[in-house]
Every structure is written in structure tokens, then in C-alpha cells.
Amino acid sequence: MSEEIFTDILIIGSGVAGLRAAVEIGEKYNVIVATKDLPTESSTEYAQGGVAVALSDEDEIGIHFEDTIKAGDGLCNEEAVKILVSEGPERIIELIQWGAEFDKEGSRLAFSIEAAHSRRRILHAHGDSTGREIEKVLINKVSILPKVIKASFTMAVDLIVDEGRCLGALLLRGKEIIKCFAKATILATGGAGQVYARTTNPRVITGDGMAMAFRAGAYLKDMEFVQFHPTALYSSGVPAFLLSEAMRGEGGILRNISGEPFMKNYHPMGELASRDIVSRAIISEMVKTGSTHVYLDMTHLEGDFLKRRFPTIYSTCLNYNFDITKQWIPVSPAAHFIMGGVETDINCRTNIEGLFAAGEVACTGVHGANRLASNSLLEGLVYGYRAAKSAIQYIEDFKNTDFKREIVLKKDFDFIAPSEIKEMTQKLKQTMWEKVGVIRCGESLTIAQSVITPLYEKLMRLFLGDPLAIELKNMVTVGLLITTAALQRKNSVGAHYRTDYKEKLPNWSSHIRLKKSDKNNIEISTQ
Numbered sequence: 001m002s003e004e005i006f007t008d009i010l011i012i013g014s015g016v017a018g019l020r021a022a023v024e025i026g027e028k029y030n031v032i033v034a035t036k037d038l039p040t041e042s043s044t045e046y047a048q049g050g051v052a053v054a055l056s057d058e059d060e061i062g063i064h065f066e067d068t069i070k071a072g073d074g075l076c077n078e079e080a081v082k083i084l085v086s087e088g089p090e091r092i093i094e095l096i097q098w099g100a101e102f103d104k105e106g107s108r109l110a111f112s113i114e115a116a117h118s119r120r121r122i123l124h125a126h127g128d129s130t131g132r133e134i135e136k137v138l139i140n141k142v143s144i145l146p147k148v149i150k151a152s153f154t155m156a157v158d159l160i161v162d163e164g165r166c167l168g169a170l171l172l173r174g175k176e177i178i179k180c181f182a183k184a185t186i187l188a189t190g191g192a193g194q195v196y197a198r199t200t201n202p203r204v205i206t207g208d209g210m211a212m213a214f215r216a217g218a219y220l221k222d223m224e225f226v227q228f229h230p231t232a233l234y235s236s237g238v239p240a241f242l243l244s245e246a247m248r249g250e251g252g253i254l255r256n257i258s259g260e261p262f263m264k265n266y267h268p269m270g271e272l273a274s275r276d277i278v279s280r281a282i283i284s285e286m287v288k289t290g291s292t293h294v295y296l297d298m299t300h301l302e303g304d305f306l307k308r309r310f311p312t313i314y315s316t317c318l319n320y321n322f323d324i325t326k327q328w329i330p331v332s333p334a335a336h337f338i339m340g341g342v343e344t345d346i347n348c349r350t351n352i353e354g355l356f357a358a359g360e361v362a363c364t365g366v367h368g369a370n371r372l373a374s375n376s377l378l379e380g381l382v383y384g385y386r387a388a389k390s391a392i393q394y395i396e397d398f399k400n401t402d403f404k405r406e407i408v409l410k411k412d413f414d415f416i417a418p419s420e421i422k423e424m425t426q427k428l429k430q431t432m433w434e435k436v437g438v439i440r441c442g443e444s445l446t447i448a449q450s451v452i453t454p455l456y457e458k459l460m461r462l463f464l465g466d467p468l469a470i471e472l473k474n475m476v477t478v479g480l481l482i483t484t485a486a487l488q489r490k491n492s493v494g495a496h497y498r499t500d501y502k503e504k505l506p507n508w509s510s511h512i513r514l515k516k517s518d519k520n521n522i523e524i525s526t527q
């Protein structure tokens with residue numbers, strides 16, 4: 001018999017969104033924060049550039065709103081954006097009161113600039129370790145709340161849903177499944193970068209929350225919109241380590257393999273054009289010159305300044321034998337962020353009662369077709385807080401305290417050999433990178449669909465107990481959802497670029513929603 005546990009609210013994930021929600025709930029209600037690795041292991045921990053917020057003298061909430069809407073290329077939910085930019089300052093000020101130390105110039109906060117921002121509005125910490133600072137402050141805050149239980153190395157496998165209501169999740173701890181019953185559940189599992197062979201995302205970011213929500217009957221929205229970061233380190237045998245956009249914000253120049261700057265040939269904003277434009281320009285230069293990468297050149301800037309402003313990037317690159325103060329750094333694009341996710345309203349409610357989602361796993365529509373740089377840490381703070389408020393309201397209205405259900409699980413897990421898991425994982429990631437990447441077309445997407453569908457059909461039937469196999473099943477599911485939506489969207493908008501439909505054609509402004517049918521097929525609808 002597997003163990004059964006009960007709590008008021010279950011939060012899955014311990015990045016900025018999950019932790020911010022826990023802070024709000026933990027004063028009053030019992031909450032379990034289940035996270036599949038160390039508490040800090042998340043995209044949040046590795047966030048470099050900073051957090052966008054309209055707090056500088058030269059900025060206004062309305063200008064941050066306009067920049068976000070423009071980056072979203074016509075597909076943002078304006079109400080969700082208004083909430084982000086107007087509630088953002090309060091969330092940041094309270095974070096500072098809790099001890100967050102953002103960099104300063106003299107006694108005033110220092111704001112930097114990144115692509116597609118019309119004002120300097122990016123707060124950063126320790127130069128390029130903004131996420132680590134936010135994560136640290138939130139973990140400290142959560143640690144003093146006695147009603148919060150942090151369950152590390154505890155992986156959510158599936159949601160428990162009964163008659164359209166979410167009642168918690170099955171958690172895997174070691175080799176044991178725990179039935180965790182909760183009056184409300186908040187998904188905060190982050191994005192899905194690991195679906196791609198080349199990504200800036202940490203190993204834990206395998207789209208689990210999106211796949212679990214899909215299996216449970218939730219709507220997923222805007223899944224075709226994947227943001228590729230233009231400048232990840234490119235070198236054989238080395239991970240796609242992020243070279244922050246803030247480096248271009250400080251004057252970094254992109255050069256092709258022959259040493260020529262090229263961005264002005266593609267956009268008047270040059271290196272600070274939006275990410276999709278810069279990523280496509282880089283691919284275009286790589287194709288033209290037959291190379292695997294371009295260069296990011298910082299060498300015209302003062303060495304001491306670079307070491308001070310980008311200490312983590314400087315030392316990490318040096319570990320890989322690249323000195324950013326003296327050498328041009330080889331870079332190429334990598335999967336970085338997903339604008340789509342589990343569809344929610346502005347109060348983080350999904351279509352499943354009792355299930356809420358916040359942060360990168362969710363799609364409130366705040367990013368539209370393309371996220372404005374540094375808006376996602378802010379999203380985690382603002383919508384993590386809102387998810388907590390909604391979940392609290394829900395459990396206070398929840399009259400039925402008997403929320404335990406009999407759940408019969410298969411006696412034994414299905415087995416897949418580790419070599420087969422590895423082979424299928426590589427096949428998926430390579431296919432996604434080559435066929436559903438920065439530039440797509442009907443033919444490449446159809447090939448991807450034909451490769452991924454048999455994997456999906458095989459894995460969806462299995463009850464798995466090996467974390468790598470569970471992650472594979474989730475990545476295959478999310479990979480197929482991205483591919484399906486990308487095939488369905490026959491136009492190019494924001495980060496979704498198809499060579500066979502280069503323009504915004506009729507119906508470009510509708511959203512694609514995906515849902516599981518009773519037979520595990522993907523039902524497509526538009527909104």
C-alpha cells in the first residue's frame with residue numbers, strides 16, 4: 001500500500017512562482033512544496049539579466065505595458081499585462097524589504113537595458129546572478145513559516161482528478177508513490193526547454209507540469225510560441241551556457257565568422273532588436289557563411305568593468321577556456337522559454353476546479369507570441385502571489401472537507417531499459433531542434449509529428465516509476481503539443497516563424513488551444 005498524506009495546498013515546484021505562492025499561503029494554511037531535485041534547482045536559480053520593473057525615474061508603468069504588448073506581437077492578453085506591470089513594483093519593493101539586494105549606483109537602484117525595452121528598467125543582482133538572489137530570499141522567507149513543508153527530491157508524476165476536480169497529485173519519492181491529497185493544487189513546474197537538444201534550461205525543466213495538466217484534461221494554449229535565446233555558448237562538448245542579453249545591452253557586438261558586424265543589416269535596433277529577429281539573423285548568417293556559430297564581441301569594453309558586471313559569465317566562460325575580456329565568444333541560439341502553457345485566467349485558475357498554475361508553466365497570455373526580456377521573473381512574483389490568493393479563496397469556499405478518494409494504482413511499474421530511454425530522449429530532442437526550431441515549415445513539422453507520435457502512443461499507456469522515463473514521457477507529450485500547434489498555425493507571428501507562411505495571414509490573431517481526448521488524441525480548437 002502506498003502512503004497517503006493530506007494538506008491544504010500542494011505546490012509543485014520551487015522556483016520563483018512556487019516559492020512566492022508558498023510565502024503567501026504559509027502564514028495561514030498547511031502547504032507542501034514538492035520539488036523534484038534540490039529546492040534551488042530551477043530556471044529561476046540561473047536567471048542572469050535581471051527583472052524588469054517600472055521603478056526608475058525615467059520609466060512609467062504605461063511604457064512597460066506598451067513594450068510588453070509590442071514584443072508580444074499582437075497576441076498578449078492586455079488585462080494580464082496590465083496586472084503584470086502595475087502589480088510588479090509592489091512585488092519587487094516587498095522583495096527588497098525581505099532582503100533582496102539589487103545592484104546600485106551610489107545609493108540608487110541601477111537599471112540596465114535589454115532587447116526591445118525602450119527604457120532602462122532591468123534590476124540585477126551581483127551583476128549577473130539575479131535569479132539566485134531572488135531564490136535565496138524566497139527560500140529564507142519560506143523557511144521561517146512553520147506551516148510550509150519543503151519536500152525535496154519529490155517528483156509529481158500525475159494529478160489526482162475526480163469528477164473534474166483536482167484533489168492533489170501522485171508524488172514519487174525514491175521508489176515509492178505517495179498519494180498527496182490537497183484541497184487545492186498549484187502547478188509551478190516551469191517551462192520545457194529540455195525538449196530541445198540545445199537549451200539554456202537546467203536539467204529539471206522537462207515540461208512535467210504541462211504534460212500532467214494535459215493528461216488531467218486541462219487546456220494548453222499558445223504552445224507553438226517557443227523563445228530561442230540568440231546567444232548561448234557554442235563549443236563542442238560544452239553546454240549551451242547563456243550569455244545574457246544584458247551583454248548586448250552594455251554594447252556587445254555580434255560578428256559573423258568573417259568578423260563582420262551584421263545586425264544593422266537586419267533591423268534598425270541592431271543587437272537590441274527582439275530575440276526572434278536576432279536569432280533568425282544569426283541563423284541566416286550561419287547559413288550564408290556555412291558556419292556553426294557567430295561571435296559575441298565584448299573586447300572593446302573595459303576588462304575590469306566586464307568582470308564586475310558579469311562575474312558569473314566571466315568565470316564560467318573562463319572555465320571553458322574563453323576569456324570574454326580578450327576573445328570573441330562563439331555563440332548560437334538555444335531554446336530558452338515557452339510563452340505557451342497551461343491556460344489560466346488572470347487569477348491563475350485552470351479549467352479544472354482546484355488546479356491553479358503560475359510562472360512559466362502557465363499561459364495567462366501575458367507574453368503573447370514573444371516574451372519581453374526579463375519579464376518572467378516578474379511574472380513568477382506577480383502571478384505566484386495571485387495563484388496563492390486564488391487557491392486560498394478556493395479552499396475557504398471549499399465546503400467538502402472529505403477530499404480523500406480511493407485510488408487504485410497498478411501493482412508494478414512498467415519497465416523501459418535505460419538504453420531505450422536514452423535513445424528515445426535523444427531522438428526527441430534532436431527532432432525538436434532540427435524540425436521545430438527557430439525556423440520551421442510544414443514539411444519539417446510533419447516529419448517531426450511522424451517521429452514523435454509513435455513515441456507518444458507507446459509512452460502514454462505506461463505507468464512509470466523511473467524519473468528519467470517519466471520525464472521522457474512528459475517531454476514527448478510537450479514536444480508533440482508544440483509540434484501540433486506549430487503545424488496548425490499557418491502564419492508567422494512573434495517567435496513562431498514558418499518559411500512556408502512568412503506573413504501574418506488571416507486568422508493570425510486567434511489562439512490555438514489543445515486538450516486530450518478520451519482516446520489520448522490531441523483535440524485542437526481556436527479562440
Ligand code: FAD
Nearest residue numbers: 013014015017036043044049050156190359360374376377
Ligand atoms: P522554475 O524557476 O523553472 O522552477 C520550476 C520548479 O519546478 C523547479 O523547482 C523544478 O525542479 C520543479 N519541478 C519541475 N517538474 C517537477 C515535478 N514533476 N515534480 C516536482 N517538481 C518539479 N527571466 C527573467 O525574467 N530574467 C532573466 O534574467 C532570466 N534569465 C534566464 C536565464 C536562464 C539560463 C534561464 C534558463 C531562464 C532565464 N529566465 C529569465 C527565465 C526565467 O528564469 C524563468 O522563466 C522563471 O524563472 C521560471 O520560474 P518558475 O517558477 O515558473 O519555474
Ligand code: SIN
Nearest residue numbers: 048049244245373374
Ligand atoms: C538574459 O539574461 O539574457 C535572459 C533574460 C531573460 O530571459 O529574460
